[in-house]
Amino acid sequence: MTAAIEEEKDAKFTGSETEGGITSSYAIEDGVKLKVAYSFFGSIYDEDERAMIEKALGQDTLTMGPLTTEFQDAFAKKHGVKHAFACSNCTTGMHLAMQVMGVREGDEVIVTPNTFIATSLVVLKQKAIPVYADIDPRTFNIDPKQIAKKITPKTKAISVVHYGGQMCDMDPIMDLARKHGLLVLEDCAHAHNAAYKGRKAGSVGDIGAFSFHSLKNMTTCGEGGMLTTNRDEWTKKIEMLRCMNLTHWDPARKAWAWGGMSIEKTDPVQYWIPSHFDIDDVDGEWGNNYRMNEVQAGVGLAQLRKLDRLSEKRREIGRKITEGISGIKGITPVYEDPNGEHVYHLYTLCVEEEELGAGRDEFLLTLYRDFGVQGILHYQPTYHFTGLRKLGRYADNECPIAEKFFYKRELNLPMHPRLTDADIETMCAGIRGAAEKVRR
Numbered sequence: 001m002t003a004a005i006e007e008e009k010d011a012k013f014t015g016s017e018t019e020g021g022i023t024s025s026y027a028i029e030d031g032v033k034l035k036v037a038y039s040f041f042g043s044i045y046d047e048d049e050r051a052m053i054e055k056a057l058g059q060d061t062l063t064m065g066p067l068t069t070e071f072q073d074a075f076a077k078k079h080g081v082k083h084a085f086a087c088s089n090c091t092t093g094m095h096l097a098m099q100v101m102g103v104r105e106g107d108e109v110i111v112t113p114n115t116f117i118a119t120s121l122v123v124l125k126q127k128a129i130p131v132y133a134d135i136d137p138r139t140f141n142i143d144p145k146q147i148a149k150k151i152t153p154k155t156k157a158i159s160v161v162h163y164g165g166q167m168c169d170m171d172p173i174m175d176l177a178r179k180h181g182l183l184v185l186e187d188c189a190h191a192h193n194a195a196y197k198g199r200k201a202g203s204v205g206d207i208g209a210f211s212f213h214s215l216k217n218m219t220t221c222g223e224g225g226m227l228t229t230n231r232d233e234w235t236k237k238i239e240m241l242r243c244m245n246l247t248h249w250d251p252a253r254k255a256w257a258w259g260g261m262s263i264e265k266t267d268p269v270q271y272w273i274p275s276h277f278d279i280d281d282v283d284g285e286w287g288n289n290y291r292m293n294e295v296q297a298g299v300g301l302a303q304l305r306k307l308d309r310l311s312e313k314r315r316e317i318g319r320k321i322t323e324g325i326s327g328i329k330g331i332t333p334v335y336e337d338p339n340g341e342h343v344y345h346l347y348t349l350c351v352e353e354e355e356l357g358a359g360r361d362e363f364l365l366t367l368y369r370d371f372g373v374q375g376i377l378h379y380q381p382t383y384h385f386t387g388l389r390k391l392g393r394y395a396d397n398e399c400p401i402a403e404k405f406f407y408k409r410e411l412n413l414p415m416h417p418r419l420t421d422a423d424i425e426t427m428c429a430g431i432r433g434a435a436e437k438v439r440r
């Protein structure tokens, strides 16, 4: 490469140009001096991850090799579940989960409105119908009592999200599912290592799906996912749907005359004759390439080894924030359900407009502009989005708690394990200062 080309290349990568819209960065040049930014990296990488990348690069395969197997086994063990399947991300994993659960055109799937679009998207991809059940006002998770109200003869499954790192109230949800013959998907994108009554996320429902996106509590180079299940009867189906419907050629099957040769059965030595593999549908479903690569799996293994420390660190930070902001009139800190172990993927505080005399938006802007603490909103109720509205199915106030009670009050603070005590102090002082400034 000539020096001129090298220079041009360097000039392009200033670090400020990112792709990926909402998944890149919120940093904007608006004159605000940020003290604690909302970070898009949810974990910590060090020499362990680098060593695993080196190891993967030295292998003779870069996909579905020994590191993927080791990562799946270790992940399953850590989450107390029989089987785990690494996949390209949580959305593809959840799409596969819909396929394997038998969700088909016209079926209804009960979902929470308080989630990322992926949770509903995979239902829509199957031409099924997301039916929204409202949330619990303290945990912001789907409320089992609201689920019960939404069950109809068309309901096929329930898809729950462990919002912010705190697990849903799974016992009544599983009781309802068993009573009505429904399957349960746990969207564990926020909940690696979280627990409910001693059981880990992804081990309670019929199938669980995790995300290793850059923001998440553990990440495999920015993208990645994992499915978990205790259902032995699904393992082969999941493997086929993850990898383009591939299955072993059945040696007992009579082969056809091929290239002039008539072969009666597979020869274990001449293994490519008559075919490396067979292709079959899975209950009428066609799969995709939803695999993970070995570099990601290697990094995932290194991350898994530090997951307890990462979770503990987040919990410690979360509790310090709660301590630092408790007693501020008009600001409600996170509620920790005593039944669970919160892993603080998010720190969601709520602004009580009546007590503060100012709304959430004014508070959020003051916190940002005057105190340099960048908050963001998670989540607007899914059925608000244009594409969902076009379906003409959902009322404006479909889920009043998610809409008026939660979305109007909530905001998320920067939350990741690299936050220092000084960052936490800056955030708490900023919240106190912003509350005083906007108070009327």
Ligand SMILES: Cc1ncc(COP(=O)(O)O)c(C=O)c1O
Binding pocket: 089, 090, 091, 092, 115, 116, 118, 119, 161, 187, 189, 190, 210, 211, 212, 213, 224, 225
């Ligand atoms: C609740 C929830 N579910 C699913 C996803 C999708 O995860 P992925 O980006 O790995 O597909 C996300 C990602 O942000 C999420 O927050």
